[in-house]
Amino acid sequence: DYKTPPQKVMSRDLQQRIKPLVRFLIDCRPQSNISMGNAIRFLKHKIANLPPNTPEDKAKESLINDISSFIQERIEFADEVIASHGVCKINNGDIILTYAISHVVEMIFKKAKDEGKDFRVIVVDARPKLEGRELLRRLVDYGIKASYVLINALSYVIKTVSKVFIGAFACLANGTVISRIGSAVVCMMAHSANVPVLVCCETYKFHDRVQLDSICFNELGDPDDLIRTDTIDDKNHHADCLSDWRDISKLKLLNLVYDVIPTEFVSMVITEVGMIPPTSVPVIIREYHKDDNAAEE
Numbered sequence: 001d002y003k004t005p006p007q008k009v010m011s012r013d014l015q016q017r018i019k020p021l022v023r024f025l026i027d028c029r030p031q032s033n034i035s036m037g038n039a040i041r042f043l044k045h046k047i048a049n050l051p052p053n054t055p056e057d058k059a060k061e062s063l064i065n066d067i068s069s070f071i072q073e074r075i076e077f078a079d080e081v082i083a084s085h086g087v088c089k090i091n092n093g094d095i096i097l098t099y100a101i102s103h104v105v106e107m108i109f110k111k112a113k114d115e116g117k118d119f120r121v122i123v124v125d126a127r128p129k130l131e132g133r134e135l136l137r138r139l140v141d142y143g144i145k146a147s148y149v150l151i152n153a154l155s156y157v158i159k160t161v162s163k164v165f166i167g168a169f170a171c172l173a174n175g176t177v178i179s180r181i182g183s184a185v186v187c188m189m190a191h192s193a194n195v196p197v198l199v200c201c202e203t204y205k206f207h208d209r210v211q212l213d214s215i216c217f218n219e220l221g222d223p224d225d226l227i228r229t230d231t232i233d234d235k236n237h238h239a240d241c242l243s244d245w246r247d248i249s250k251l252k253l254l255n256l257v258y259d260v261i262p263t264e265f266v267s268m269v270i271t272e273v274g275m276i277p278p279t280s281v282p283v284i285i286r287e288y289h290k291d292d293n294a295a296e297e
Contacts (some may be wrong), residue, residue, distance in 0.1 A: 004056055011050040018043075029219065034170040034178070035205040042070055070204075078202040078272035083107040085270050086165065086200060087115060094119040094162045097190070099151075100126070100180045101135040102167025104200045109165075113144050122161065126151040126182045128225035128255065151182055154189050164190045168201035168269075173285060174210045175263035175278035177201070181256050184214075187265035196267040199278075203271050206285050214260040223253035 002017065004010040022040055029036070046066045050059050086108035090096065096119060098105050109121060121139055123146055125132030132148065139146045149157055164186065170178040177183075177199050187197045211217060227242045245251050266278045273284060 002060075009052055010054075010056060010059055011047055011052065014047050015044060018047075034207045034209070038204050038207070039070065043067065074204040074272075075202060078204070079104045079107055081272040082200050082202065082270050083111045085275055086198065087112045087117075089163065089198060089270075090117055090119055091162075092118045095122065095160055096120070097122045097124060097157065097161040097164045097186070097195075098135070099124045099132070099164075099166050099183055099186045100129070101131040102165075102200065104202075105165045105167050106135060106138060108200065109139060109144055110142055113142060120145040120147070122147045122149060122157055124149055124151055124154055124157070124186060128221070128228065129180075131180070151185065154186060158189050158193045158195060161190070161193070161195050164195055164197045166197065166199055168199050168205060169258055170205045170207055171199070171201050171269060171278070171281045172206075172211055173208045173282045174212075175266070175281055176211060177261040177266055177269070177278065178211070178214075178258050179261060181214075181259050184259040184261045184265070187261045191265045197265060198268050198270055199261075199266050200270045203273060203284055203288065206281055206288070208282070208285050208289075211260055214256060214258060219257040221255035221257045223255050226253050226255050 002014065004013055025036060043063075043066075046063060050062070054062070082104050086105075090108070090112045094117075096109075098109075098121060112119060121144060123132040123136045123139070125136075125148065136146055136148045147157075166179055166183055166186065168177050168179050172178065179199075190197050223245075227245060242251075242253075245253060263278045268275050269278050269281065271284070276284070
């Protein structure tokens with residue numbers, strides 16, 4: 001429903017119009033500015049390069065087509081290609097460990113099942129979200145052999161694992177990977193047991209930021225999630241320990257959402273452009289920036 005005001009250029013006015021919308025999204029999910037920021041920069045780049053004499057209807061159609069192409073090529077098609085690459089790493093008899101839930105990792109397992117490969121999945125999960133339960137349900141419904149353990153049993157099951165597949169929220173320029181909180185522990189244990197860790201990540205999640213730990217920049221979850229234990233007291237009511245934590249002046253609850261996985265714990269990053277070591281992430285970022293600069297010229 002956007003219409004260019006009289007005496008104004010669409011490419012400039014539209015950028016001003018979307019600024020408060022972008023700021024609202026960033027304020028809601030600051031950490032999402034990594035992958036979301038790449039999409040926003042893509043959109044701003046396309047808007048800025050609209051020829052001034054282009055009719056408004058054609059300019060809108062061009063932007064809509066560009067957005068659709070970004071979604072199809074960089075997200076949907078990328079997941080299919082990553083799944084094809086990931087299946088090549090699954091062999092008959094493999095015991096594969098994954099953590100929490102990842103859409104692209106789920107696609108890999110289902111594709112391997114469709115190809116008739118005989119393997120088993122161990123889903124490792126952790127509070128407070130317990131996202132692995134949903135992945136376990138989907139895998140079992142699809143006919144894939146799966147087991148479920150909490151993260152405190154990781155040191156026991158890692159001895160039987162042949163590979164680790166995890167999803168990623170972002171890959172940074174120094175090769176570190178940002179993923180769901182607890183992922184760093186999983187990858188550290190796999191590294192100590194000499195189990196290869198394969199990270200599945202689309203290139204639109206690559207970012208030229210450098211981050212060494214998960215404290216300097218992270219997203220905070222609801223602190224009340226940490227105290228919900230679903231235990232039952234003597235009166236058959238849910239009793240959450242620390243339910244009065246706000247009344248304790250010296251107590252603070254910190255619910256971090258993401259973990260930073262060091263480069264040395266990652267064996268390979270599976271992307272739609274191929275399987276690369278984490279140290280090659282800046283090369284991919286540089287190539288995409290080169291394409292952007294060429295398009296501007």
